[in-house]
Amino acid sequence: MKIYTPLLFFLGITVVSAQQKPKDSLIVDQLDEVVVTGQYDKQSIDKSVFEVKVISRKTIDQLAANNLADVLNQSLNINIMPNPSTGKSGVELFGLDSQYFKILVDGIPLINDEGLGNNTDLTQINLDDIEQVEIVEGAMGVQYGSNAVSGIINIITKKASDHKWQITPYFQEESIGNEYGWFDKGRHIQSIRIGHNFSNKFYANATYTRNEFTGLLADREGKNHQLNDGERGYEWLPKLQNNIKTLFRYRKNSFSAFYRFEYFDELTKKYNPEVRTNLNPATQTTNPTASDEAFFSERFYHHLSLSGKVFKKANYQASFSYQEQKRNVETYTYRIKTREELNNQNFEYESRQGLYSRGSLNNLFKNDWFSSQIGYELSNINGYSSFLAGDYDSDNIERRLESYDVFTSAELKISDKFSLRPGFRAMFSSKFDTQGAYTLSSVYRFENGYSLRANLGSSPRNPNYDELFTYFVDVNHDVQGNPNINPERGSSAFLHLKKTFWFDDYNWKMNSKLSGWFLSVDDRIELSIVNQSPLAYKYLNIDSFKNWGLSYANDISIRNLNLGVGISFSGESKELISQTGYNDDYLYGFQLNGNLSYSVPKWSSVFSIFFKHNGPEYQFIQGQNEDNDVVFIKGKRGAYSWMDATVKKTFQDTNLEISLGARNILNVTNVTNTSTGADGVHSGTPANSVILGYGRSYFLKLLYNLNF
Secondary structure, eight states: OOEEEEETTTTTTEEEEEBOOOTTOHHHHHHOOEEOTTOSSOEEGGGOSSOEEEEEHHHHHHHTOOBHHHHHTTSTTEEEEEETTTTEEEEEETTBOTTSEEEEETTEEOBOSSOBSSSOOGGGOBOTTEEEEEEEESOOHHHHOTTOSSEEEEEEEOOOOSSSEEEEEEEEEEOBTTBOOSSSSSEEEEEEEEEEESSSSEEEEEEEEEEEEOOBOTTOOBTTOOSOSSOOBOSBOOEEEEEEEEEEEEEETTEEEEEEEEEEEEEEEEOOSOOBOOEETTTTEEOOEEEEEEEEEEEEEEEEEEEEEETTTEEEEEEEEEEEEEEEEEEEEEETTTTEEEEEEEEEEEEEEEEEEEEEEEOTTOOSSEEEEEEEEEEEEEEEEOSSTTOTTSOOEEEEEEEEEEEEEEEEEOSSSEEEEEEEEEEEESSSOOEEEEEEEEEEEOTTSOEEEEEEEEEEEOOOHHHHHOEEESSSOEEEOOTTOOOEEEEEEEEEEEEEEEETTTTEEEEEEEEEEEEEEEEEEEEEEEETTTTEEEEEEEEEEEEEEEEEEEEEEETTEEEEEEEEEEEEEEEOTTSTTOOOOOEEEEEEEEEEEEEEGGGTEEEEEEEEEEOOEEEEEEEEOTTOOEEEEEEEEOOEEEEEEEEEEEETTTTEEEEEEEEOTTOOOEEEBOOOOSOSSSOOOOOSEEEOOOOOEEEEEEEEOEEO
């Protein structure tokens, strides 16, 4: 039987003939993706009130991704912002930086040098034990508290195995641009994961990964360059990471518990391009030296999770976590000819230690039309940061922040087609006044297979350490934080229309989604002039931000072929009252992405290609006209495209997997950028370019699955 349905997803004007999804098909059940983020219990995406994007383990393997940045780089509405001078990679979601969304691991915000869940360096998140990545766009303040204005990214780890023993070693060799060597150039990764089912109740695994990124020289000459010509050092800093993870899981009847531990350390070295030649006039010889720095990051992660049933019907979940991450710096004098380190001094730089707990009780009064959740979230974060970056011998700024939140929500099944979920969270803090967050989510399922989801929510953003505690005052500067500033107020509205089409006796499947959104941040914190003479700056709640847009995504499965295409168009407005004569007009941009994978069972091979185009981005920046008056000019960051490709071959008799591929095939390094404004403490000329990549690189990955 054929049913004619309007295919709104192709500009709303095409009509196709499609078969409806069979309700009792075993094939369909196997294709349903299960999600946990924002849910009362694990459930399929189709049944979720929230719209959840899933990046599966299959996609991660096809990308041969090493860290979270490699995966998110191909997603719509997400921009990865690498920083070669620090080795870190930040991320933007809907034009807002990483202060405005949270990164979670199994529902727990991940601590880092600068925060809890926010400002996370994506290159420090290893993916070797990851089952899937779930993304919820839009404010999630009720479920996950403050600093979740633009959304959350939840990383789900592996907690089970189908085999009694599972031993998986692998190594990966990768060039960095056109630079590669067995030891001194390129990226070298070695890893091993061991999992064991002690019984049908108890499972454990352990993973160790070593990831060495030797840095990119480009036009530089490395750390042993002896001339003072500005060419010493690296364009992309060398970095060495070690990561150890363990998990223990116990499960009996309805009770389940797991404990997860992670230890991570990273060494990043920064080589000063300025060389002191130290000429000896008597002998006409030199003894060149340089002042270098080494940054040490170290993270400890403990997570205990309990879940089960009470009163035979209600589900409880409780998580307890202690995390610590610190970043220390060692300064030293490097004697280049003899390759010695002298005058070594160690300083505390940045640190966070946190106790965190989250618990919920679900469906205590559940019936056919009503389910509910009540919960709490507690955090006690103690941290410090250096008085001023580079001024390591000054007193650290140390503060403690405690929060005590309670939240509740209820899901009402108004009819078989329509469900509604309102929710509210009250936030109590040792630093800020009591705040609230709300959410109202709904889903309507039409008879023809369409589903419409609407999500309205809010989440505040708490000020960071710089905004609260900066104090940089001398003869030439007066820049101060403001302990009295208030959290920013963020809210969003999202609308998603989805449909799954089935064709040709269910051998073809097409998932289509059309989304629209509006996101705003009020009382935005910006560095503002508070005194003209002498010039003084202070952080104040006076600006605002708005973003609206539309996106379309389409995934097609045709037997052995999988194809995905997407497009996103958005406008962004910033009301910069902190700057005189600001322009708050909307500036528009777009993104395209696509992926194609084709499996050849006869060869036990999968061919994959991923593509993303980032259109030009615009921003108003301050400048001066011919009369030296301050005016606003529309700056532009140029467009660029990113493409990755992989061939994966499995040798079934030996369980050996070989992946061969290329990243950044279009050889992106930097793009023209005139959107760096002179809106900081010092005015200056806008930059000519921004570094986004280190060029085309190639990789080879060998993985062996020993299962018995």
